[in-house]
Amino acid sequence: MTITLIADALVACLLVATIITCFVLSKRIERLKADESAMRQTIGALISATDTAERAIAGLKLTLGDCDRTLAERLQTAERYAADLAQQIEAGQVVMERIGQIVSAASMVAPKAEPAPEKPALSRMASAADAAAAIRARAARRLEGQAA
Secondary structure, eight states, X not given: OHHHHHHHHHHHHHHHHHHHHHHHXXXXXXXXXXXXXXXXXXXXXXXXXXXXXXXXXXXXXXHHHHHHHHHHHXXXXXXXXXXXXXXXXXXXXXXXXXXXXXXXXXXXXSOSSOOTTHHHHHHHHHHHHHHHHHXXXXXXXXXXXXXX
């Protein structure tokens, strides 16, 4: 009888240990399931963020292409304007040189001793020559500034 009682007590202890172990394992399983659901939510959020990022990247690529085309067009236009401006400045310099030559030739041809009324005309030619030289010098400085 004592052996049966000892065996029953041992079985009872083992049953209590099994119940406690099952309870602990049950709690762990619940935590794992909660972690699994949180992990699924996190993965879903990551997938959503990845899709959004891919769409944003595609939009940025389109925008970059548009910007590149627009910039290329503007650069071509600017180059055309710069070439036209350079041609116009060069033509202006040629005209100014001709005016300077005409004025210097006119001042050489003009007689040295002219009556008093003629002096204002000569001074007008001289001032025109001075103005032409000043304009030519300014144009040259501008070209030097653009070249730099």
